[in-house]
Amino acid sequence: VEAQNILSMNSIEVLYDNVLLAIKGVSVQVPKGEMIALLGSNGAGKSTTLKAISGLLKAERGRISRGEIKFEGTDITEMLAQKRVEMGICHVIEGRRVFEHLTPDENLTAAAPMGMSKATLNAEKEKIYSFFPRLAERKNSQAGYLSGGEQQMLAIGRALVTQPSLLMLDEPSLGLAPFLVEEIFGIIKQINQEQGLSVLLVEQNALAALEIVSEGYLIENGRVVMHGAADALKANSDIQEFYLGGG
Numbered sequence: 001v002e003a004q005n006i007l008s009m010n011s012i013e014v015l016y017d018n019v020l021l022a023i024k025g026v027s028v029q030v031p032k033g034e035m036i037a038l039l040g041s042n043g044a045g046k047s048t049t050l051k052a053i054s055g056l057l058k059a060e061r062g063r064i065s066r067g068e069i070k071f072e073g074t075d076i077t078e079m080l081a082q083k084r085v086e087m088g089i090c091h092v093i094e095g096r097r098v099f100e101h102l103t104p105d106e107n108l109t110a111a112a113p114m115g116m117s118k119a120t121l122n123a124e125k126e127k128i129y130s131f132f133p134r135l136a137e138r139k140n141s142q143a144g145y146l147s148g149g150e151q152q153m154l155a156i157g158r159a160l161v162t163q164p165s166l167l168m169l170d171e172p173s174l175g176l177a178p179f180l181v182e183e184i185f186g187i188i189k190q191i192n193q194e195q196g197l198s199v200l201l202v203e204q205n206a207l208a209a210l211e212i213v214s215e216g217y218l219i220e221n222g223r224v225v226m227h228g229a230a231d232a233l234k235a236n237s238d239i240q241e242f243y244l245g246g247g
């Protein structure tokens with residue numbers, strides 16, 4: 001039902017350089033307040049799906065050649081990326097980009113939307129520091145010297161400062177030790193539960209992702225090949241064999 005989905009992506013096709021069909025009719029729904037995962041191997045089309053939603057395709061000579069994306073009921077398929085940010089869509093791209101020469105606190109300030117009051121910014125920062133105590137401890141050191149996990153926390157913090165209603169995270173677990181993945185995923189889940197933030201999570205680490213999301217989509221070769229509740233996916237023998245390292 002449309003009204004209950006914060007995001008509704010229908011039969012989207014994406015072309016890069018007008019030739020490469022990277023995704024071939026992908027449909028994904030994010031119910032309001034839920035956490036949904038896009039799973040699948042390298043090159044399957046997960047990042048492209050997020051870029052189609054945030055509008056970052058253009059910067060990579062990609063474009064939507066078919067289909068429709070609705071956010072809060074509004075057609076955003078052709079909307080400028082900046083406009084989508086203003087509507088509440090925030091995309092944390094792969095590779096945890098932060099300003100390395102600034103402190104975490106300055107990074108959060110720099111990420112604040114234009115016109116946000118100082119009081120609101122400070123309140124947002126306090127919330128972020130309460131979710132990520134490690135970040136609070138290091139808020140005045142240079143961000144470039146933070147660990148990979150702390151930089152990922154900061155990248156998520158920079159997204160939260162914009163007060164999104166849909167947070168999209170591309171491979172937040174990449175390169176992190178398992179205990180850190182567990183810590184960060186636990187915090188994302190907590191933010192989702194306490195603030196009702198809708199989350200679309202792209203992950204190759206299916207095992208970790210399926211612990212925190214309610215539903216998952218498995219993408220292969222630019223197509224959704226499986227969609228279901230997290231528990232059902234965890235129990236699926238193909239998923240176990242190919243994505244959960246079991247058998």
Ligand code: ATP
Binds near residue numbers: 016
């Ligand atoms: P990864 O985890 O490696 O990012 P993915 O599932 O996110 O994998 P995509 O990055 O979406 O996959 O890639 C889907 C397809 O589109 C691949 O064939 C990839 O080579 C191609 N592709 C991705 N970005 C571009 C680009 N900027 N220009 C041309 N082709 C691209």
